[in-house]
Amino acid sequence: MSQKYYQKEIETMSAEDMKQLQSEKLVKQVKHVYDNVPYYKKLMDEKGVRPEDIHGIEDLHKLPFLTKADLRDAYPYGLLAKPLEDCVRIQSTSGTTGRRVVAFYTQHDVDLWEDCCARAITAAGGTKSDVCQVAYGYGLFTGGPGLNGGSHKVGCLTLPMSSGNTDRQIQFMMDLSATILCCTPSYAAYIGETLKEQGYKPEDIPLKAGIFGAEPWTDEMRRSIEATLGIKAYDIYGLTETTGPGVAFECSEQTGMHINEDHFYAEIIDPETGEVLPEGSKGELVFTSLDKEAFPMLRYRTRDICVLSRKKCSCGRTLVKMAKPMGRTDDMLIIRGVNVFPSQIETVLLNEGYEPNYQIIVDRVSNNDTFEINVEMTQGVFTDKVSEILAMEKSLANAMKTMLGINPTIHLVAPKSISRSEGKAVRVIDKRKLI
Amino acid sequence: MAIRQLTVFVENKRGTIVSVTDTLSRHNVNIRALSIAETEDFGILRLIVNDEATAVKTLEDEGYLIKITEVVGVKIGDAPGKLTAALKVLDDANVNIEYLYAFMARTEKHAYVVLRVENNAEAEAILENAGFHLITNADIEKL
Numbered sequence: 157m158s159q160k161y162y163q164k165e166i167e168t169m170s171a172e173d174m175k176q177l178q179s180e181k182l183v184k185q186v187k188h189v190y191d192n193v194p195y196y197k198k199l200m201d202e203k204g205v206r207p208e209d210i211h212g213i214e215d216l217h218k219l220p221f222l223t224k225a226d227l228r229d230a231y232p233y234g235l236l237a238k239p240l241e242d243c244v245r246i247q248s249t250s251g252t253t254g255r256r257v258v259a260f261y262t263q264h265d266v267d268l269w270e271d272c273c274a275r276a277i278t279a280a281g282g283t284k285s286d287v288c289q290v291a292y293g294y295g296l297f298t299g300g301p302g303l304n305g306g307s308h309k310v311g312c313l314t315l316p317m318s319s320g321n322t323d324r325q326i327q328f329m330m331d332l333s334a335t336i337l338c339c340t341p342s343y344a345a346y347i348g349e350t351l352k353e354q355g356y357k358p359e360d361i362p363l364k365a366g367i368f369g370a371e372p373w374t375d376e377m378r379r380s381i382e383a384t385l386g387i388k389a390y391d392i393y394g395l396t397e398t399t400g401p402g403v404a405f406e407c408s409e410q411t412g413m414h415i416n417e418d419h420f421y422a423e424i425i426d427p428e429t430g431e432v433l434p435e436g437s438k439g440e441l442v443f444t445s446l447d448k449e450a451f452p453m454l455r456y457r458t459r460d461i462c463v464l465s466r467k468k469c470s471c472g473r474t475l476v477k478m479a480k481p482m483g484r485t486d487d488m489l490i491i492r493g494v495n496v497f498p499s500q501i502e503t504v505l506l507n508e509g510y511e512p513n514y515q516i517i518v519d520r521v522s523n524n525d526t527f528e529i530n531v532e533m534t535q536g537v538f539t540d541k542v543s544e545i546l547a548m549e550k551s552l553a554n555a556m557k558t559m560l561g562i563n564p565t566i567h568l569v570a571p572k573s574i575s576r577s578e579g580k581a582v583r584v585i586d587k588r589k590l591i
Numbered sequence: 592m593a594i595r596q597l598t599v600f601v602e603n604k605r606g607t608i609v610s611v612t613d614t615l616s617r618h619n620v621n622i623r624a625l626s627i628a629e630t631e632d633f634g635i636l637r638l639i640v641n642d643e644a645t646a647v648k649t650l651e652d653e654g655y656l657i658k659i660t661e662v663v664g665v666k667i668g669d670a671p672g673k674l675t676a677a678l679k680v681l682d683d684a685n686v687n688i689e690y691l692y693a694f695m696a697r698t699e700k701h702a703y704v705v706l707r708v709e710n711n712a713e714a715e716a717i718l719e720n721a722g723f724h725l726i727t728n729a730d731i732e733k734l
Contacts, residue, residue: 533600533633533656540598540660540707541689542628542635567632570602571656 160472162278162310163271166418167473171466174474178421179212181446186210186219189452192237195230196222196454213421216444217432221455224257224486227397232258238450248296249396249495257396259298260450265399266305268447272394272402272416273306279407279414279471280365280390282336284311287362291325291339291347292370292493294318297561298400299370299493303338306402312336319343322350333362340493341373341381341389345523348384358386367392369401370493372481374589377523378410391480397456398443404478409470412477419446422476423455424464427485438463440485441478459486489584491518492525494562498583501529504555508548509536515574516564519587527564529556532571593661593711594728597646599636600656603629611636611655618649623731624705626692637692639705641732663706663714664726669695674704680721681706686714696734703731 161167169177187207189196199220200206209218227235236243238260245261261269282288288307292299300318307314315328319339325347328334337344344366351361363385369392378389393413394401403420404413415422423432424439433439441462445452460481469477489496502512513532518525537548549566557563574582601607608627615622615638624639640646643659650657667673674693681688689707696703703726708714715725 535656535658538598538600538656538658540596540635540637540658542630543689545633545635546630569632570600570607570654572654573602 159278159283162275167275167414167475169418169474171474174417175213177418178446179214181418182213182216182421182444183207183210185444185446185448185452186454188449189237189454193235193452195226195234196220199226216421216423216455219444219455221430221442221457222453223457224459227257231256235453236260236450237448237452238262243450245301246296247298247301247396247400259396259399261399262449264449265451268419269302269399269402270305270309272399272405272419273302274309275306275416276367276390276392276402276405277303277306277310277312277336277338279405279473280336280367280388281408282307282310282312282365286310286312286335287315287332288312288336288338289315289317289325289329289334291317291319291337291343292401298394298396299338299340302394302400302402303367307336307338322347326351326354329362330356335362335364337363337366337385337387339366339368340370341368341377342371342492342520342524344368344381344385344389345377348381349522352384358384361386363387365390367405369393371490371525372588380523393478393481395443395458397458398445398453399448403443407469407471407473411469412465412479414469414473414475414477415464417476419448420444421446422464422478424462425457427457427461435464435466438482441481459484459488461485487584489516489518489586491527492562494560496527496560496562500559501556504552504559505531508552508555510534510552511536513571513574515583515585517585517587520589525588527562528567529564530567530569530574532574533568534571593715594639594664594705594726594731595643596660596662596705596707597638597640597643597650598658598660599638599650601634601636603632603634607634608636610653611650614649614653614655615640615646618645620646620649623734624692624694624703626690626705628690637690637705639728639731643728660707661711663708663711663718664731665704665706665718666724666726667702667704669700669702673702677704677718677721677723680717680723681708681714684713684717686710686717698734703734 190207203220205218243260249257290303294300366389390406392405394403404415406413421444423442427440441458441460461483463479465477511534515530517528553566621641626637628635691706693704
């Protein structure tokens with residue numbers, strides 16, 4: 157039997173009731189953080205805010221922001237709000253110690269995260285009769301574990317494929333008649349192209365829906381994936397800092413993602429002044445967790461530029477919708493679903509004996525991200541032996557892979573050949589057209 | 592004893608080699624021998640020149656990355672089998688050759704081979720013991 161909502165009561169709640177629910181949860185969440193996270197208590201004390209000042213959602217703006225820098229300063233346990241013995245899981249982003257986010261979960265936190273993913277799968281038409289192929293990476297990355305858990309909650313037969321090994325993906329998809337595919341949009345496009353090359357037509361492919369996220373993609377790319385695979389493609393949004401995928405998800409209307417705002421309250425702020433902007437304004441997306449135990453985030457600045465909308469949705473959900481993020485307020489790149497900061501590349505270059513003269517070139521060819529790094533050759537590593545230079549280039553590529561979690565193609569270029577405008581080198585050339 | 596070789600890093604792009612040789616010719620530097628090793632992205636230009644100091648200065652002024660490497664120079668007869676004979680001596684002594692290139696003299700009926708090995712002194716001793724005549728930058732100037 158088809159089911160439209162996973163948690164109907166919440167997903168179709170009136171604005172008034174939702175505000176009431178959020179307010180009750182926020183008061184408790186703030187107290188929980190204040191009592192258990194000295195790092196955030198200090199931020200609140202410095203701002204002169206006490207938990208008693210927070211009576212409901214209308215008081216949220218009084219609280220201080222948390223940023224990536226705070227996560228760095230507090231790494232690894234500084235923002236933990238529960239004893240480690242109560243935690244059952246960690247998930248993490250790639251990166252250096254400073255850039256890496258390690259998020260902790262109690263069983264309650266895992267459950268609420270999986271509920272969020274279950275809502276996303278249900279919104280994409282998933283029921284217990286479906287076969288859900290999860291081709292996001294499993295492991296520290298939140299993609300695989302999140303959708304895997306959501307799929308279990310819905311009751312789908314779950315294929316925990318993880319990413320890669322496309323031939324095996326296709327074999328399982330065809331042999332076991334997978335009906336829902338969860339992965340990054342670029343991997344979905346790649347699987348689609350491979351199926352096409354193998355002679356499969358859209359009508360031969362058992363899939364009916366795809367839930368694709370963890371990287372920016374255009375509507376054009378969506379239409380192309382939908383046509384190749386013969387499916388309807390749904391967007392999903394999330395970040396490890398708040399929980400992982402499922403913070404927001406798309407419904408059949410495909411006009412933005414419903415935020416699971418009973419767990420994550422969204423604000424849009426002016427990135428310069430920090431001032432909260434009215435609905436419909438473009439600004440930086442800020443999330444406040446409302447009922448997380450181990451790793452609560454109060455007013456976490458995502459650096460994603462976004463717009464919120466409370467326009468009535470044809471799917472019947474009343475949850476606020478966020479547009480696809482339109483950019484970043486920092487220099488983070490998302491390449492093949494992985495967050496990449498130029499500073500990580502700089503660190504690797506210095507460790508490997510190169511000067512930090514580099515240029516990142518990102519493009520999207522046949523719906524797949526290409527990732528190249530031009531590195532200026534320097535005296536320290538230059539030799540007359542090609543074999544030695546190639547060995548060093550390989551070692552550099554390995555170090556990049558270890559740091560970033562993805563493989564760039566390295567090109568060694570002549571010293572001072574990387575163009576500098578106004579004396580400052582252009583570090584990133586992103587040729588992808590994502591908006 | 593060894594020969595000093597100039598190594599220049601160039602990108603594997605059109606026009607890069609000519610710009611190096613042009614820089615040298617504008618400063619009256621004469622190239623005695625040259626070899627190129629290339630990969631998809633870059634090339635390594637190895638040169639033996641008559642005026643190292645000027646070559647280094649002018650190329651560095653133009654922003655080139657340069658390295659001086661000492662290599663072994665050996666004189667061989669200009670006849671079939673002569674190169675093989677020299678290489679065989681080294682091979683028999685388990686000397687690994689990273690790369691080599693050869694050039695001819697303008698006047699004498701001899702060829703010259705430039706060898707890049709791990710240990711110059713060792714390779715030189717082996718060649719000399721086998722009766723080969725080694726050459727230096729100064730010898731090259733007289734050719």
